[in-house]
């Protein structure tokens with residue numbers, strides 16, 4: 172994957188080799204389109220949103236369109252496992268917890284039932300019997316999405332990139348895109364070369380606004396630094412996969428504003444990952460710099476939740492790693508053409524829940540870059556839902 176200094180003509184250039192750009196490139200090269208995938212850092216790297224060993228996958232969503240999209244995602248993940256001969260998914264189930272009267276709790280349950288997803292409703296007593304390490308509070312209940320589980324993220328990213336190359340695609344890592352010239356042929360300049368293509372897909376994660384601003388677009392994206400916290404089991408093995416401990420997702424636990432989620436012990440023996448689905452706003456180039464003003468204090472909030480809901484864990488994080496979310500105001504994705512340049516496509520704003528959906532997101536971005544209509548409901552992902560920002564851009 173050496174950087175080269177030369178001009179080339181491609182059918183499509185994809186900027187950003189995170190999971191979304193890599194899946195877009197995979198689908199394009201499978202259709203025999205000459206595709207170049209550009210990445211600013213040497214691969215693999217841990218400075219964006221797609222690194223780390225695990226992600227949760229689930230059909231449980233309070234928006235029906237994601238539950239429906241996930242049906243195809245499961246098929247495409249299984250196909251990727253076969254093509255790469257690599258295990259990428261482990262079914263554990265997902266335990267969803269929250270106040271019985273919570274509207275999001277209700278609509279998520281309804282979406283599972285309406286879409287005939289295998290699921291089961293549990294009272295607090297039933298939860299305690301089945302998962303002794305979990306304590307619900309008064310007025311709370313739970314349900315299980317049985318299809319859910321763990322995706323092996325790093326392995327998946329590598330499998331997609333390797334297959335892309337095996338289909339004839341080219342990855343140039345360590346090449347930062349510094350200029351984009353729109354036109355019927357798009358010209359992309361990097362720190363090492365100049366390339367041309369009939370279409371361009373921008374999947375630059377937290378860096379998206381830095382790339383689209385010179386193209387007259389300012390997207391309503393917020394980049395957040397997420398603390399990825401691992402907590403120690405008091406009795407080793409009590410929250411592990413062999414003990415049938417599931418992934419979990421809490422709605423407003425302890426009145427928290429955002430979700431709290433966790434995965435059974437995997438990355439580090441004896442530690443389980445429990446995180447807050449929010450963080451402090453950062454510039455992606457300065458992710459690890461101390462904030463000037465103290466912002467969200469999510470670790471004490473998580474410690475409190477651990478004490479009450481997961482009493483078999485030490486209420487102090489043993490390891491903290493970092494990752495970034497790129498959020499839209501409604502937490503739905505942006506998958507659309509640039510409003511002025513039809514052959515420039517933007518895939519952004521995955522709002523901390525895009526990994527599981529990446530096989531279908533890649534398919535959608537691939538279709539858009541070929542000037543085709545994706546075979547799924549696109550309304551929730553259109554740029555037009557932010558008319559104010561679009562008006563100022565044009």
Ligand SMILES: Cc1cc2nc3c(=O)[nH]c(=O)nc-3n(C[C@H](O)[C@H](O)[C@H](O)COP(=O)(O)OP(=O)(O)OC[C@H]3O[C@@H](n4cnc5c(N)ncnc54)[C@H](O)[C@@H]3O)c2cc1C
Pocket residue numbers: 186187188189190191192209210211212218219220221222225226227228346347348349374375376377378379382397398399446493494495496519521522523524525526527528
């Ligand atoms: C802590 C955490 C937990 C998560 N948990 C889940 C989960 O359980 N389930 C789930 O479905 N999703 C989850 N997500 C979300 C999911 O991981 C992201 O939605 C997804 O990884 C976003 O991928 P991306 O390709 O858009 O971004 P990225 O992975 O950030 O990729 C963008 C790439 O573009 C490159 N780039 C940027 N600018 C340039 C440039 N100028 N030139 C060249 N390259 C450039 C960057 O270096 C980067 O590699 C989680 C995310 C985090 C951070």
